[in-house]
Amino acid sequence: MHLALxxxxxxxxxxxxxxxxxxxxxxxxxxLTALGAAASFLPFMPHPFxxxxxxxxxxxxxxxxxxxxxxxxLIDLRRERxxxxxLSVLLxxxxxxxxxLVAWKLLDIPFAAAVALGGVVAPPDAVAATxxxxxxxxxxxxxxxxxxxxxxxxxxxxxxxxxAKGLIAGGAGAATVLTAGRDFLWASLGGALIxxxxxxxxxxxxxxxxxxxxxxxxxxxxxxxAYLPAEEVHASGVIAAVVCGVALGHSAPVIQxxxxxxxxxxxxxxxxxxxxxxxxxxxxxxxRTIVDEVRESDPxxxxxxxxxxxxxxxxxxxxxxxxxxxxxxSRIMGxxxxxxxxxxxxxxxWAGMRGVVTLAAASLLPTDTPHRQSxxxxxxxxxxxxxxxxxxxxxxxxKLLDLHGxxxxxxxxxxxxxxxxxxxxxxxxxxxxxxxxxHEVPEEVVTSLRTQGTxxxxxAWERLxxxxxxxxxxxxxxxxxxxxxxxxxxxxxxRLRDKGVMDHEVLxxxxxxxxxxxxxxxxxxxxxxxxxxxxxxxxxxxxxxxEHLAAAPLAIDPLTPEGCxxxxxxxxxxxxxxxxxxxxxxxxxxxxVGRHASKHFEQHGHPVMRSFEPGEAWRWCFVxxxxx
Numbered sequence: 001m002h003l004a005l006x007x008x009x010x011x012x013x014x015x016x017x018x019x020x021x022x023x024x025x026x027x028x029x030x031x032l033t034a035l036g037a038a039a040s041f042l043p044f045m046p047h048p049f050x051x052x053x054x055x056x057x058x059x060x061x062x063x064x065x066x067x068x069x070x071x072x073x074l075i076d077l078r079r080e081r082x083x084x085x086x087l088s089v090l091l092x093x094x095x096x097x098x099x100x101l102v103a104w105k106l107l108d109i110p111f112a113a114a115v116a117l118g119g120v121v122a123p124p125d126a127v128a129a130t131x132x133x134x135x136x137x138x139x140x141x142x143x144x145x146x147x148x149x150x151x152x153x154x155x156x157x158x159x160x161x162x163x164a165k166g167l168i169a170g171g172a173g174a175a176t177v178l179t180a181g182r183d184f185l186w187a188s189l190g191g192a193l194i195x196x197x198x199x200x201x202x203x204x205x206x207x208x209x210x211x212x213x214x215x216x217x218x219x220x221x222x223x224x225x226a227y228l229p230a231e232e233v234h235a236s237g238v239i240a241a242v243v244c245g246v247a248l249g250h251s252a253p254v255i256q257x258x259x260x261x262x263x264x265x266x267x268x269x270x271x272x273x274x275x276x277x278x279x280x281x282x283x284x285x286x287x288r289t290i291v292d293e294v295r296e297s298d299p300x301x302x303x304x305x306x307x308x309x310x311x312x313x314x315x316x317x318x319x320x321x322x323x324x325x326x327x328x329x330s331r332i333m334g335x336x337x338x339x340x341x342x343x344x345x346x347x348x349x350w351a352g353m354r355g356v357v358t359l360a361a362a363s364l365l366p367t368d369t370p371h372r373q374s375x376x377x378x379x380x381x382x383x384x385x386x387x388x389x390x391x392x393x394x395x396x397x398x399k400l401l402d403l404h405g406x407x408x409x410x411x412x413x414x415x416x417x418x419x420x421x422x423x424x425x426x427x428x429x430x431x432x433x434x435x436x437x438x439h440e441v442p443e444e445v446v447t448s449l450r451t452q453g454t455x456x457x458x459x460a461w462e463r464l465x466x467x468x469x470x471x472x473x474x475x476x477x478x479x480x481x482x483x484x485x486x487x488x489x490x491x492x493x494x495r496l497r498d499k500g501v502m503d504h505e506v507l508x509x510x511x512x513x514x515x516x517x518x519x520x521x522x523x524x525x526x527x528x529x530x531x532x533x534x535x536x537x538x539x540x541x542x543x544x545x546x547e548h549l550a551a552a553p554l555a556i557d558p559l560t561p562e563g564c565x566x567x568x569x570x571x572x573x574x575x576x577x578x579x580x581x582x583x584x585x586x587x588x589x590x591x592x593v594g595r596h597a598s599k600h601f602e603q604h605g606h607p608v609m610r611s612f613e614p615g616e617a618w619r620w621c622f623v624x625x626x627x628x
Contacts, residue, residue, distance in 0.1 A: 014277045029280040029355070030391050033384060036284020048289040051282050053363035056356055060275050061154070062223035062241045067272045069151055069245025070252075076144045077246065083340060084148035087348075091149075091322045092156040095122040098318045099311055103378075106307045107299075109370045112164050117375050119160030120362045121315055121382045123153040125355025136395040137405030138351075142344050146351055151246075154357050155238035159187045161361050183234070190235030195243025198226035202248060206255050215260035216267055222248065262516075279356035283383060286359065294377040304374045308381035315382055316390070320349035343401045350397050353390050354383040409464065413618055416460035417627040423457040424625055458591040465576035465589075465613040473575050474591050479521050486518050548621045549628035552581045552608035564588040566596040577612035580604075581619065586612055598622070 017035060021028035039045060077084065096118030104114040124146075163184055202222050209215050223241045230240035252261060295301040327345040340348060362379035365372050398404070430449060434441060459475040472480075493510055496502050558579055559565065567574045567588050574588035578597035583606060587597030597609055601622040608628075610619045619628045 010278060010281060011274065014274060014281055017281075018273070018277045027391055028277055029353075030387055032277055032280040033284040033387055036281045037287040037384070038284075040285050040288035045285075045288070048292070049285050050289055051286060051363075053360045056279065056282075056360035057364075058224075058227075060279055061357065061360070062227040062237065063220075063271065064275055064279075065151065065154070065238060066223035066226075066241045066245040067268050068147065069242045070249035070268070072147055072151065072246055072249065073144070074246055074250040077148050080141070080145050080148055083145050084152065086326060087145070087149040087323075088152035089156050091319065092119075092122045092153050093160065094322055095315060095318045096157070096160050099314055102310055102314045103307070103375075106310060107371055107374060113370055113375075116161050116164035116365060116369070117311075117362075117378065119157045119164060120365075120375070120379050121311065121354060121358055122160070123157040123354070123357060124150060124352045124386075125357065136398055138347060138398060139344060139403055139405065142340065142348055142351075142403075145340065145348060151242045152239065155188070155191065155236045155242070157357065158238060158361060159184050159236055161364065162187075165364075165366060187234065187236040188239060190233065191230045191237065191239030192243050194230040194233070194235055195226045195240035196247065198222065198229070198240060198244040199247035199251075201225065202244070203251055203255050206252075206260075210257050210260070212257065212259040212263045215256060216264045219248075219264050219268070220271075280387075283356055283359055283380075287380065287384075290373075290377050290380050293373040297371070297373040299371065299374055304377055305381070307374070308378040309385075311378050312382050312385040315354075316352065316386065319352045320346070323349040343403055347394070347398055347401055347403050350390055350394055353386045354379075355387075358383050409616075412460070412463040413627070416457070416464065419460040420457045420625065423453040426453050454590070458589075461589060462575060462591050464611065464616060482521055483518065486514055490514050546621050546624045546626040546628060548607040548623055549619060549626055552619065552621075554581075554617075554619075555610070556581050556584045558586050558612065559584045560586045564592075564594070564596055566599075567592070567594050570594065578609040578620075579612040580606045581608045581610050582606040 013035065014032065017031050018028040020026075021031050040049060096115060099118035099121055100111065100114040103109065103117045104111050107114070107117075109117075166179070166183065202218060202225060205218050206215060209218060222244060226240040226244035227237035231237040252264075256264075291301065294304050297304070299307070323340075323345040324342070327340060327342050358379050359376070362376045365375060369375065427450065430446070434446065455475070455478065459478075462473045462475045490511070493507060493514070497507050556579065560568075562568075564572075564574045564577060564587050565585075566572075572588075572592070572594050574594070574596075575591040576589040578587050578589055579585075580587070580597070580600055583604070585600050585606075587600045587609075588594050590598055600606065601609070607623045608619055608621050611617070620626070621628065
């Protein structure tokens with residue numbers, strides 16, 4: 001019980017606090033850190049409370065980094081590679097150097113020890129920055145850059161700390177500096193190589209292990225398959241885990257079964273939720289122990305606190321200097337397509353919250369390091385200080401800069417475009433199968449397949465438009481009625497289960513199929529698709545070439561501004577309206593009963609229509625299936 005009870009209390013606290021934070025729109029990392037710090041001073045709390053750094057670096061860090069890397073786009077990493085490299089490597093070294101100079105002067109320690117402290121406090125935390133960024137709604141490109149930075153900056157920082165530890169032990173001679181540079185290079189390149197080899201090994205296993213349960217189990221082992229061998233040969237386990245995660249995430253849709261991907265996604269979400277929140281609670285719980293150790297050390301608590309505040313100010317100042325300076329240089333050099341804008345750089349420069357790696361790296365410092373207790377305390381102050389100051393004010397800064405996340409309606413438009421493209425591809429493959437097939441397929445089967453694909457596309461398009469809740473769209477009606485049917489089907493299965501007339505395995509298989517279908521039709525309530533005062537446009541970089549879109553006007557006077565003339569004549573109700581950009585005809589969308597916009601194209605051949613819904617300015621080419 002002495003082991004089980006603390007684990008239970010930690011887990012329960014994480015679940016309760018994180019759930020309340022999500023419910024009230026607060027930052028879970030900040031609340032958990034504050035809760036842990038307050039709890040550390042309670043009389044019944046164990047003292048001293050210390051978390052072994054190996055537990056963090058071996059137990060928490062590999063799966064957290066792997067999980068984040070697995071869900072990171074390799075395409076985004078390639079596109080933002082210059083920005084990510086600048087932040088995850090050069091900015092970490094720049095910050096470590098600046099902090100080293102400040103600590104060297106104020107703390108009166110050897111320069112190598114000051115460099116170690118700089119490496120400890122240099123990397124922003126992967127969890128804190130992106131969690132806060134998503135909560136307040138930052139531009140997607142900023143979030144992508146912050147995610148990419150957080151994947152690799154821990155490796156740079158840990159390698160810097162290990163290099164500085166070698167300098168402390170061996171002196172600062174030229175040979176030692178060259179050795180440190182060689183070790184730094186090997187840690188980076190060796191870690192990437194081992195991560196790639198781990199990816200190849202896991203992908204090979206996935207190709208032969210198609211059952212969902214063992215496939216997910218292999219996924220859980222993957223972080224350590226990459227991390228442990230890399231650390232054993234003194235390469236960077238962090239880089240190995242990240243490279244393996246990014247590569248597997250990119251290849252999973254090809255080398256892994258759909259059932260395994262569904263199970264893996266659900267399991268990893270739960271594990272990541274517990275681990276990433278628990279680390280912040282553990283940070284706070286160490287507060288009293290670290291404070292008491294500094295109080296008994298040579299400089300004392302007051303002097304060390306002033307030095308810690310100076311280091312905190314240095315850390316918070318160097319990041320804007322680097323990012324805003326880089327933005328200015330990029331404009332001069334003409335790198336505007338590969339760097340953040342001025343406003344994006346400003347908000348990214350304020351998203352420098354530190355986290356658990358900072359404290360874990362501080363704990364790794366040798367016990368004979370000069371002023372080690374003070375350095376650990378400084379790491380704690382920097383971590384808590386950036387979490388509180390930058391974490392709580394990041395939303396205000398974003399609002400001040402007029403930066404926000406992507407319009408949810410734009411996401412809905414892209415989703416509809418992508419769904420339409422996939423359904424079209426599926427329909428073409430169905431035609432090929434019917435033409436080449438050896439067996440005759442009943443017409444009702446073909447009709448059902450075509451209807452199912454069309455309904456999926458229409459569900460996506462229905463998220464656009466005026467969204468009048470008083471009018472039930474066909475998609476809403478289907479979801480409502482099918483949900484009622486599934487509820488009745490599930491009740492029947494449960495009654496048969498309770499009677500004991502069916503085998504348990506058969507019942508589980510049927511229940512699983514019902515649950516999967518229900519999860520697919522459940523309406524996603526998280527996206528706000530209400531019309532705003534901005535036009536719903538398609539960004540230039542997401543347009544695809546089409547001669548019909550290029551030739552069509554952006555607007556035309558509608559023949560019937562009040563709505564679809566055919567629907568009004570035939571007594572039908574439309575869902576959304578479309579405007580023909582050649583003749584001005586107003587027709588209803590494909591989710592409407594009449595489908596008059598598509599029928600108008602089929603009858604007259606006018607290729608381009610435009611959405612005739614409030615706040616929308618996107619166009620569609622019927623001929624080429626292109627969005628513009």
